[in-house]
Amino acid sequence: MRSALRQLPDKHKRLLLIDHCQQSQNRLESILEQNSLYQLTRCNDHVEAILLLQESPVDVILLSCNSSPLPCPTIISDLQKYKLYTPIIALSSSINEEQGQELINAKATDFLSTKNLCPDTLFRTLRHAELTVKQNEEIQLLQHSDTLTPVGNRQFFYRTLLHKLNVLALQKRQLALITVDLDHFRKFNNRYGFSTGDEIVLELGKRIQNHIGTDEVVARTGNDEFAIILDLPETYDLLVTVKQLLGKLIASLTEPYQHTDTQTNLSCSIGVVLAPEQGDEVDTLTKRASVARMQAKQIHGCSYAFFRPSMEDSHEQKAGLEPDIMNALRAEQFELYYQPRIDLRSGKITGAEALIRWNHPSQGLVMPGEFIPICENNGLIVPIGYWTIHQAALHLKQLIEAGINLERLSVNLSFRQFKDDMLVDTIKRIIKQEAIDTSVLEFELTESALFNDENHVRECLDSLAEEGITFSLDDFGTGYSSFALLHKLPISALKVDWSFVSQVQESSEATEIVRSIISLAKNMKIAVVAEGVETREQLDFLIKHDCDQIQGYFYSPPVPFEEFKRMLPKS
Structure with missing residues (x-):
């Protein structure tokens, strides 16, 4: 089943049916045969679906509300933790408007009655779901983009970190949260003005972005503070990878900053915390990365520090x-x-x-x-x-x-x-x-x-x-x-x-x-x-x-x- 999903050609729309009944798959496939655009795969329950989704993304999830012992809104909530933007269409043989609204409130994209389901209704619902999600993604992109720098904003950072922490154990992955800020930036702003300060923050964001890979996430979480999420499989040496990235970052961030016909040397401080080894909750990790960054500031100059438990006691x-x-x-x-x-x-x-x-x-x-x-x-x-x-x-x-x-x-x-x-x-x-x-x-x-x-x-x-x-x-x-x-x-x-x-x-x-x-x-x-x-x-x-x-x-x-x-x- 999983290999079938991976081998689908790009032109197909991948549909995942969550239903333990083979007959449900057969009925849907008989309708989908009329449109070669769609390819259907089935799994028995949402736990199996979550595991599958970590390996192979799909375009639409079809969730049967009749075959699960759990309420559909609960299942939808669980699925949303792992796939933020994948549309979910709830299927039921009998569904009224009140039940339908409950599903929509749970973040289902749409709902369908499978009783007397016709091709036109199914295809129209699928297209509408994809269009809705695409529009939502565009809205989210605007809402989650920083207004000054070419990276994500604070809301995007927290949502992404929460999502990645939810899938760590399932995907057998590990991550490093790296926070960066400039030393004495308030004094720089007071001396040169906030407009010049914005120029420096923009340049800082660009430099960080230039050293981040496509699988890594960077966001601006404060005035001159940035956060990087480095996400790797368990088989990788996370510590070595982080140190290599830090070396490149420090070399770049110590270069002089050009502003108002002059150059300024600014130092930065970097704090690092590892998950799940040193925490598996958003608040815990962000606090510990901040504590490590404060420790780095004591070293002076462009420095970094990895979180240690003793830092927390000392910080308090x-x-x-x-x-x-x-x-x-x-x-x-x-x-x-x-x-x-x-x-x-x-x-x-x-x-x-x-x-x-x-x-x-x-x-x-x-x-x-x-x-x-x-x-x-x-x-x-x-x-x-x-x-x-x-x-x-x-x-x-x-x-x-x-x-x-x-x-x-x-x-x-x-x-x-x-x-x-x-x-x-x-x-x-x-x-x-x-x-x-x-x-x-x-x-x-x-x-x-x-x-x-x-x-x-x-x-x-x-x-x-x-x-x-x-x-x-x-x-x-x-x-x-x-x-x-x-x-x-x-x-x-x-x-x-x-x-x-x-x-x-x-x-x-x-x-x-x-x-x-x-x-x-x-x-x-x-x-x-x-x-x-x-x-x-x-x-x-x-x-x-x-x-x-x-x-x-x-x-x-x-x-x-x-x-x-x-x-x-x-x-």
């Missing part, structure tokens, strides 16, 4: 913290801790890194990993960043007044802080106000900060360097650093990421990376600081390979200022 916890952050600055709940930096030649403390902590009134000491990503997203990182710089300057002033000399006091600068036009002026004002030795102050930058807006960042660094401030590059080796760029920027130290340091005794790759970074820095006359040193073996390795300084729990964890102050000898 962070959502609970957000209202409290607004008040934390005013309530003086933040505090700076300091982790010593040790010179490997002298064995003495020569510097420290300032690390923020939050003394939450009910949750106790909250670590930066729990609240800084929230601040990055809602913009509070800017005032909190200025508080951190000012507080570090005050502490540095206290050390000097106590007769304690420190070679370096480093403070982290987020790449989002560079978006603030007042960054350089505010730092200069703090320096002047506290009258500190600027040669001691060092700002730690991440690689993503350098690549987010290279020219603007370089201007800021050059201006601050004129004041005597130095800079280090944090988490070196984990990002996209161009060694050529290091020559152009006033970087005086590279900080080797803890993930490499922790593996120097276990991974030949990590060992070689650390060696290469130290060698590179020596050639460029840049100091090397190894982060996250926790064991004697790691320390011995770093001494052997001529690392300049270390920082980590092997010597000391981050400690409050007064405790750090007691660790330092007076001049």
Whole structure:
């Protein structure tokens, strides 16, 4: 039966009769013989029909209401879940107008009495059903098309995702839901206007559409948010396929966007959730894809993240913290801790890194990993960043007044802080106000900060360097650093990421990376600081390979200022 459907020539209209009675098929075929356009196949019940429809589409479904133990409206509802637009004509030997209206309300296209059924009535009903569905499809196309971009809209996305989830188990398929949005698009709109913003969204939609296959679905689900449904048989490696698509997408989406005679580099964040492995309901999957996308935003730059269950707990916890952050600055709940930096030649403390902590009134000491990503997203990182710089300057002033000399006091600068036009002026004002030795102050930058807006960042660094401030590059080796760029920027130290340091005794790759970074820095006359040193073996390795300084729990964890102050000898 199934092979017969697949082998029909395209010119035939495929009819599927749902009726356990062979005689019903014979009666219909005797009528259909008068028109060679139609080809009829029969199955016993709607469950068998659903299985058949997944393999071979039909043009019209003929549903016998006399042969099924279930009410016809229930069967029609089940069929609609799997074939959204296939016309369904209900057949009954006796049917009144009230019953007919009930069938129409259940989304049957039409109904027919099989009693004294004549060819003209059957063919007219079939043509009317096909025409009705064609018109409905055209209406749905208009209703489901996005008004700005060449993709589907939010309604289309939800309806399509629901349909695909309904057939996953029956078809033995799997899918990935991928959500994409632009980072800081609201600020872009505020700067350039909504008309220019629409141009960017249109271009974004086109770029995504260009990388989507014919079997994949893309829709615009928010202002600058798009969703992709990647649907594959169970036998395919879904994870590999998704990663290949993500690689192509990121390469395309990181290309500059042209607008108003200029170009802008915009980064995006992508979240991925897999079904049915990580959910089989629309709301669950869309929420988890969004959580994964929020996680990707913490990585900075064009990044993606696959959903993990732990993200959900973290997301809910962070959502609970957000209202409290607004008040934390005013309530003086933040505090700076300091982790010593040790010179490997002298064995003495020569510097420290300032690390923020939050003394939450009910949750106790909250670590930066729990609240800084929230601040990055809602913009509070800017005032909190200025508080951190000012507080570090005050502490540095206290050390000097106590007769304690420190070679370096480093403070982290987020790449989002560079978006603030007042960054350089505010730092200069703090320096002047506290009258500190600027040669001691060092700002730690991440690689993503350098690549987010290279020219603007370089201007800021050059201006601050004129004041005597130095800079280090944090988490070196984990990002996209161009060694050529290091020559152009006033970087005086590279900080080797803890993930490499922790593996120097276990991974030949990590060992070689650390060696290469130290060698590179020596050639460029840049100091090397190894982060996250926790064991004697790691320390011995770093001494052997001529690392300049270390920082980590092997010597000391981050400690409050007064405790750090007691660790330092007076001049």
